[in-house]
Amino acid sequence: xxxxxxxxxxxxxxxxxxxxxxxxxxxxxxxxxxxxxxxxxxxxxxxxxxxxxxxxxxxxxxxxxxxxxxxxxxxxxxxxxxxxxxxxxxxxxxxxxxxxxxxxxxxxxxxxxxxxxxxxxxxxxxxxxxxxxxxxxxxxxxxxxxxxxxxxxxxxxxxxxxxxxxxxxxxxxxxxxxxxxxxxxx
Numbered sequence: 694x695x696x697x698x699x700x701x702x703x704x705x706x707x708x709x710x711x712x713x714x715x716x717x718x719x720x721x722x723x724x725x726x727x728x729x730x731x732x733x734x735x736x737x738x739x740x741x742x743x744x745x746x747x748x749x750x751x752x753x754x755x756x757x758x759x760x761x762x763x764x765x766x767x768x769x770x771x772x773x774x775x776x777x778x779x780x781x782x783x784x785x786x787x788x789x790x791x792x793x794x795x796x797x798x799x800x801x802x803x804x805x806x807x808x809x810x811x812x813x814x815x816x817x818x819x820x821x822x823x824x825x826x827x828x829x830x831x832x833x834x835x836x837x838x839x840x841x842x843x844x845x846x847x848x849x850x851x852x853x854x855x856x857x858x859x860x861x862x863x864x865x866x867x868x869x870x871x872x873x874x875x876x877x878x879x
Contacts, residue, residue, distance in 0.1 A: 706788070706791055713777040713787050726828070736819065736820040738872075824857040825854045
C-alpha cells in the first residue's frame with residue numbers, strides 16, 4: 694500500500710501539473726468545474742453497499758501496487774482539479790498544495806473514514822466546499838469572464854462560489870430524497 698501510494702503521489706504531481714497548465718485554456722476550466730460539481734454531488738449520492746462488488750485480495754505485490762495507484766488517481770481527481778484551480782497557474786502554490794494534501798490523504802484516510810462514518814455532516818460540508826471551489830473555477834474561465842464583462846469579477850466569483858455550494862447541496866438532497874422515496878415504494 695505504501696509503494697502504491699508513493700507511485701500514486703508521483704503520478705498525481707505530474708498529472709496536476711498538466712491539468713494546471715491545461716486549465717489556462719478557455720472552456721477547460723468550465724469542464725474542470727463541471728467535473729468537480731459532479732464529483733461533489735456524487736459524494737452525497739446514496740451509496741450501494743454490495744458485498745459482491747468488493748475487491749478481492751491479491752497475492753502479487755505489483756498487482757496490488759497497480760490497484761492502489763489506479764484507485765488513488767481515480768479517487769483523487771477532485772483533489773487534482775481543486776488544487777490546480779486554487780493554485781491558478783502558480784506552480785509553487787501547486788507543489789505546496791500537493792505536498793500538504795497527498796500525505797494528509799494517505800496518512801489520515803483511516804481517521805477521516807471513521808469521522809465520516811460517525812459524523813455524516815462532514816461529507817455534506819466537504820461536498821459544499823468542492824461546490825464552492827467548482828464555482829470559483831467556473832467563474833475564472835475566460836469565457837465566463839467575457840460573458841459577465843460589465844460585472845465586477847469579484848462579484849461574479851462570489852456569486853458562482855455560493856451558487857456552486859448551494860447547487861451541490863440541493864442536488865445531493867434531491868438525489869437522496871428520490872432514492873429514499875423509491876425504496877419506500879418498492
